[in-house]
Amino acid sequence: MPGGRLTQQDRQRIAAGLADGLSYAEIARRLDRSASTISREIGRNGGPGDYRPQHAQRATARRARRGRPAPARAARPPGGGPMEEEIIQLAVRSGMSRMTARVHVDLLLSEDGRRTAAELTRRLGVSPASVSVAVNFLVQHGFVRRERDPRRRRDVYVVDDEAWYHSIEVSARQTLQVAQAAMAAAETLGPDEPAGRRLSKGGRFLERVVLDMQDSADRWRALLG
Template sequence: MPGGRLSQEDRRLIAAGLAGGLGYADIARQLHRPTSTVSREVTRNGGPGRYRADLAQAATAVRSRRRAPRPKRTENPCGADEHGRSEVLLAEFSSQFAALFAQTGMPKMASAVLARLYAADSGSLTAAELVAHLRVSPATVSAAVGHLEEQSLIRRDRDPGSRRDRYFIDESAWYRATLVSAQANERLAAKARDGADALGSATPAGLRLLGMSEYLERVGLDMVRSAERWRAQLAN
């Protein structure tokens, strides 16, 4: 209804209208919505040339979860947290999530720390809390968080009211990590170009290095553009 939230079907009709060359006013009339609703929806989700119904729906869901009020603290059975989840459940999920991170090439303990931070409602833990949860030494945690900080997947801040460090993960973590990865690709591409010049760009090795350089440059650009687009959508 006019003034209500757009549905997934509404977004499909908007995308179809844009693809068909319709203006905002024409699309709005089809949806029985104000023109401003359509223009605002398209602008915040990439503009007329980049609007996609599925991505717009996903971005809206993320924004809705981010704005959702924190549930009130309630009484729960012994051994469960305020949401009724047991420590066993959290540990099992964290272990499975960590295994998937490790399969991407991330070090095992860095994977365990990152998974545990994702499982924490606050998105943050102190080094002492990580030591207790993961049952490892402080030195092991220190090495793991050092790796994650290098990848920009977590950030460090001082725990309020104490001198302890607290480690945080937020919605921008994968945006920052994507930029770090793109920068690494750029350095590899530059070194591959240097290698082609040194070995001879017309030689088999030189041609191979030039192909590697071109691929990494283009993929890196695509990564940055995609990350910037998603960051803009989530910021709206």
């Protein structure tokens, strides 16, 4: 691995990798650096939710002028570990951003499946804005539901047993819309045209798969009860 300090361009590529939900190991591979270098760089400059390349560059320059080591990152609250990281990596590989996966896993592993935005912000050591983006995605895709605490006038985010069913339901509905759009486009282009035949076949395939998936989810929903 090459030595030397990270450059401004390196830090911009780190930020882009985080935004794309890449793992530390993948970012390190793309920069031809060690994973520990990337982890240390992100940890001392705001964490994955608050990493800013310009700020990191300035902070590194200030530390170099002072001649002091970087301040240690605040200890993460209990609950993390290899198992949690493995689940996060699986979610990231499936297409979820790392920040969203961290919020989802923290909710899944909580004792009662409930957290406020403030609790998530404190536990994960990230900004309220990062948590807001993550929970909005999770709510929209059926992984989490939002409840209102009338006494404290704040939202509570909840993962319960039915969340698995609702996430499949949302995904199926979205895929069915794609299937219907494909079949409509096939009719417009003409069923005898090559593109029309291709879209028609794809649309019918997706439609049947989605309907079967919905039937299966309904049939086995009792397992969540």
